[in-house]
Amino acid sequence: MTLAAMFLLVWLGSLLAGFLGALTGLGGGVVVVPLLALLLRVDLRYAIGASLLSVIATSSGAAAAYVRDGMSNVRVGMFLEIATTLGALGGAAIAAHVATGAVAVIFGLVLLGAATLSVRRTAGPPGTDGPADPISRALRLDGSYPGSRGPVHYRVRHVPAGFGLMAVAGGLSGLLGIGSGALKVIAMDDVMRLPFKASSTTSNFMIGVTAAASAGVYLARGYLDPLIAAPVVLGALPGALLGARVLPRLRSRVLRLVFAAVIVTLALEMIYQGATGRL
Amino acid sequence: MSAWTDQRMERIIGRLLQTGVLLSTVLVLAGAVVELSGHASQVPDYRVFRGEPPALRGFAGIARQALALHGRGLIQFGLLVLIATPVARVAFSVFAFLAEHDLTYVVVTLVVLAVLAFSLFGAHP
Numbered sequence: 001m002t003l004a005a006m007f008l009l010v011w012l013g014s015l016l017a018g019f020l021g022a023l024t025g026l027g028g029g030v031v032v033v034p035l036l037a038l039l040l041r042v043d044l045r046y047a048i049g050a051s052l053l054s055v056i057a058t059s060s061g062a063a064a065a066y067v068r069d070g071m072s073n074v075r076v077g078m079f080l081e082i083a084t085t086l087g088a089l090g091g092a093a094i095a096a097h098v099a100t101g102a103v104a105v106i107f108g109l110v111l112l113g114a115a116t117l118s119v120r121r122t123a124g125p126p127g128t129d130g131p132a133d134p135i136s137r138a139l140r141l142d143g144s145y146p147g148s149r150g151p152v153h154y155r156v157r158h159v160p161a162g163f164g165l166m167a168v169a170g171g172l173s174g175l176l177g178i179g180s181g182a183l184k185v186i187a188m189d190d191v192m193r194l195p196f197k198a199s200s201t202t203s204n205f206m207i208g209v210t211a212a213a214s215a216g217v218y219l220a221r222g223y224l225d226p227l228i229a230a231p232v233v234l235g236a237l238p239g240a241l242l243g244a245r246v247l248p249r250l251r252s253r254v255l256r257l258v259f260a261a262v263i264v265t266l267a268l269e270m271i272y273q274g275a276t277g278r279l
Numbered sequence: 280m281s282a283w284t285d286q287r288m289e290r291i292i293g294r295l296l297q298t299g300v301l302l303s304t305v306l307v308l309a310g311a312v313v314e315l316s317g318h319a320s321q322v323p324d325y326r327v328f329r330g331e332p333p334a335l336r337g338f339a340g341i342a343r344q345a346l347a348l349h350g351r352g353l354i355q356f357g358l359l360v361l362i363a364t365p366v367a368r369v370a371f372s373v374f375a376f377l378a379e380h381d382l383t384y385v386v387v388t389l390v391v392l393a394v395l396a397f398s399l400f401g402a403h404p
Contacts, residue, residue, distance in 0.1 A: 004319040007311070043328040053358055057303070060296045060364050074289060078372060079387050085394040092398075139383065208296075208365035209391065215362045216399035220337070222330030226354035227323065230311045233361065237304060 003227065009040065010231040018058045018239025020259055021179070023247055028058045028236045029178035030111055034266040037104070037279055042228060044100040044279050048177030049223035050232040052211050055179045057233045058240035059208030072201040073143040073194065076156060080166045081206055084184070085213040087170025092214035095175045096221065104274025107176050111267035114182030115260040135159040145198050154195055162192040174214035179207035288375040292368055299364030306345075306357030314350030366395050 001009075013035040014028065021028030029051040036047035095103065132155055136142060141156040165187035169180035181203050188199035218224055273279045334340040335355050344352020369392050376384040 001322065002319065003321045003323050004315060006323065007315065040325075042325040045328050046325055053361060056361050056365060057300060060300045060361075060368075070286070070289065072289075074292075074372075075384065078369075078384060078391065081369070081391045082387065082394070085391055085398075089394060089398055140381075209369060209395070212362050212365045213395055213398045216395075216401075219359075219362070222332075222336050224335075224355070224358060225325070225331060226310065226335065226351040226358065227314065228325060229358055230307050230314075230354045233307055233358070234304065234311065237300065 006040070007227075007231045010036065010228065011235040013039070014054060014232045014235025015239040018054065018061075018236035019243045020262070021055075021058050021181070021236070021240060021243065023243040023259070028240065029055045029176070030114065030182075030263060031266070032232055032236065033107065033177060034270055036228070036232075038266070038269055038273065044104060045223050046225050046228050048095075048103070049218050049225065050229040051177040052215050052218055053224065053229050054232045054236035055173075055177070055211040056208045056215065057237045059179060059204055059206075059211065061237050061240045061244075071145045071197055072205045073141070073145075073156075073198055074205070075139065076141050076143065076188065076192070076194065077202045077205045079139055079141065080163060080184075080187075081209050083163045083166035084170035084173070084180075084206055084210040087167040087172075088174035088210050088213035089170075089217070091171040091174025091176075092217035093174075094171075098175075100279055101274045101277050103176065104270050104279040107178075108267040108269075108271030108274060110172055110176060110178070111263050111270065115263040115267065117182055117186050133157045133159065143194075143198065145195070152195065154198065155193065157193045158191045162187045165191060170210050170213070173207075173210050174217075177214075177218075179203075179211060181207055284379075288372070288379070291375070292371065295368055295371055296364060299360060299367060303357045303361040303364065306360060307354050308357075310345075310350045310353030310355075310357060312350075313348065313353060317350065362399070366392075366399070369395060 014032055017028040017031035017035065020031060032051040032054050033044075033047050036042040036050065037044050132142060136156040136159055139159070141159065142154065143156070144151040144153040146152075165183060169183035169187065172178065172183065173180040184203035184206060185196075185199050188194040188202060189196055194202065215224075270279070334344055335351060338359070341352060341355045341359060345356035369388060373385060373388045373392060376388055
């Protein structure tokens with residue numbers, strides 16, 4: 001395959017990956033890595049490096065639209081970024097010492113987990129009443145987002161547990177070159193009880209900072225190839241912006257199911273090829 | 280200082296992210312055009328991992344390659360701008376929280392900034 005043909009294929013695939021990533025808050029990385037590694041047979045390290053950059057691009061591109069819509073919770077995002085950036089540093093450090101086959105298997109397992117978690121319904125509606133959580137009150141984490149009938153206020157709970165999960169999410173992001181959006185959404189959605197709209201947009205907001213924390217390490221290690229990263233970034237960006245436009249008009253339940261089906265297929269293939277030494 | 284509301288801060292952050300992403304896109308696109316106009320029919324092999332040459336790993340080397348208008352250098356410089364965009368957002372938030380007299384979040388944001396600085400400069404001696 002010539003450079004021009006490869007460029008076009010990677011660009012088209014990344015366009016789709018960015019779109020799906022922004023819609024779900026999972027980030028484009030979960031599609032970009034399998035696309036490059038499984039379909040185009042790009043070495044997993046290059047794929048992860050390029051994916052990490054697409055994750056920064058999709059996050060920053062879509063977050064630009066989200067923050068202006070007032071849907072994300074800036075304080076929750078900023079506070080939890082302490083956990084995700086520290087985790088990301090750890091993950092990037094570990095990545096240097098793990099064989100690519102093992103990374104592929106871990107990638108597949110994480111994808112399966114993300115798909116399972118994103119389909120499962122949350123335990124209950126986010127709390128708008130009841131007493132405020134003391135940590136949440138001290139950090140002024142409670143927030144609101146614009147609903148169809150005026151602003152929707154919500155309380156944020158279980159901050160330490162959410163913080164711990166975020167560190168794990170950051171570690172996986174640094175190891176696998178993904179945004180770990182699913183785990184971030186789960187931590188905010190199920191544990192900290194943010195409404196889905198707020199948690200998915202806040203997650204998207206944090207993903208870029210998390211990915212930037214491991215990107216420096218990947219650059220120094222030579223994992224960032226300009227000719228692979230260029231079409232990935234150029235495709236993921238418009239895809240993510242399009243996704244951010246469509247998001248407010250979509251029902252989140254249908255969204256999760258469709259994306260989960262795609263993820264399961266990719267995950268099983270990653271595990272199989274990683275375990276049999278093909279990646 | 281009442282003008283420094285969360286809403287205003289969010290608007291500026293939005294614009295900051297947009298500018299960084301746009302600048303990065305222009306650089307990457309320019310680099311891609313240079314590279315494709317010269318080597319479009321080349322057959323690259325990315326199945327084998329070689330790692331990037333040292334010139335495309337460090338800040339100074341990338342800047343030199345970009346200024347010489349080499350395709351790969353321009354792309355890599357654009358990717359650096361992309362990495363710097365969320366970092367710039369965090370740096371801006373420090374000042375914004377300072378202007379809001381929200382010292383708790385000034386500290387929170389400084390911690391995040393320190394971790395990012397360590398990642399970017401700690402690995403580049």
